[in-house]
Amino acid sequence: MKNIDEKILMTEEEIKQLQNKRKKLISQQKQEERKKRDRRIYEKGAVFESIFSTSKDFTKDEFYQLITFPNIKEAINQKIKKIIERREERENPNTENQEEETDTEE
Structure with missing residues (x-):
């Protein structure tokens, strides 16, 4: 009986480790996606500013008015x-x- 209980405990520990590993991988994936999104936003914003150089001092609302x-x-x-x-x-x-x-x- 003790042997089976030990196996159960070991298996439960493995499950916890795998769950933590899964969480870590999901977090890493989200972070990579955020980096890609940030880079995309920076690049497009830079292109916009290079084309409309006088818009650099626009507020968020002014920029939105222009774009829309x-x-x-x-x-x-x-x-x-x-x-x-x-x-x-x-x-x-x-x-x-x-x-x-x-x-x-x-």
Whole structure:
């Protein structure tokens, strides 16, 4: 009976260790994601400031007003869609060719 109790205790300890390891890995993953997000925000903010150098002294509200200005917002959204479409076309050029080949083989 003592042997089984010891095995149970050892197994419970292993479970605790694995749970702690899982928590640590999740925390590490979240930290890496935060770093990527921070870097992305810094880079995009720097690009914005380099294009609109006079906006460096804008407050958060002034910056938001500029970015959400209806004409600018619509123009930027259209440009974003075009960029995404071009990217998808570059990444998937063979998809259309494969579909055409399949149609001609049948």
